[in-house]
Amino acid sequence: MATDRPDADIDRELEDLPHELRWREWMRRIEAVLFASASPVPREDLARVVGQGVSVDLLIEYLNADVVDRPYELAAVAGGWMLRTRATYADVIRAAADVGGQDLDLREFDVAVLAAVAYNQPITRDGLKDIFGKEISRDLIGRLHARDLIATGPRSPRRGAPYTFVTTEKFLVAFDLESLRDLPDRELLDDAGVGVIDE
Numbered sequence: 001m002a003t004d005r006p007d008a009d010i011d012r013e014l015e016d017l018p019h020e021l022r023w024r025e026w027m028r029r030i031e032a033v034l035f036a037s038a039s040p041v042p043r044e045d046l047a048r049v050v051g052q053g054v055s056v057d058l059l060i061e062y063l064n065a066d067v068v069d070r071p072y073e074l075a076a077v078a079g080g081w082m083l084r085t086r087a088t089y090a091d092v093i094r095a096a097a098d099v100g101g102q103d104l105d106l107r108e109f110d111v112a113v114l115a116a117v118a119y120n121q122p123i124t125r126d127g128l129k130d131i132f133g134k135e136i137s138r139d140l141i142g143r144l145h146a147r148d149l150i151a152t153g154p155r156s157p158r159r160g161a162p163y164t165f166v167t168t169e170k171f172l173v174a175f176d177l178e179s180l181r182d183l184p185d186r187e188l189l190d191d192a193g194v195g196v197i198d199e
Helices: 019-036 043-049 056-066 087-096 108-120 125-132 138-146 169-174 186-191
Strands: 072-077 080-085 150-152 165-167
Touching (some): 019 043, 019 056, 019 080, 043 056, 043 080, 056 072, 108 138, 108 165, 138 150, 138 165
Antiparallel strands (some): 072 080, 150 165
16 A cells, blocks of 8 residues: 555646546556556555546456456455456466465465454454364464464453454455455355365
């Protein structure tokens, strides 16, 4: 987010351009910002580079149609938008590009604990123990924290004020979620027989 950056001295209105060129320039600006950003860019930040009263959502819609035949896509994740490579190109990128450190390399039980955090946050290790019926190791919590998939949340009001854990923006991006409201319905998962996986 660019909320802590001063506004640049740029011409947002572009009144000297014909309407169709003005619209194209605003689309290019949105695309340039998304291309340069390593994290999702919220609507408010994108609005800083276009004219007053211009619909960022409509620009995004046009840009999305414009990139439909490209090897990257426009994705709505974590309350903003980002450009990312289409999944169909994952193998060729791994074969030719240096993408070290981007693979999450999660075990099945790591994913199960991550899901428990996502659905029950903020949650303590004791809360996770109640869900899984066994102690959740500090190492596992550390792995998820090191990958920036979870973060420390507020202290629990229980005795000893243990730390709680919450998911992060990187979690939303990694699992292609715009917000936590996009998590699959828990009752549907239970009905489908998708339960907790033992370590």
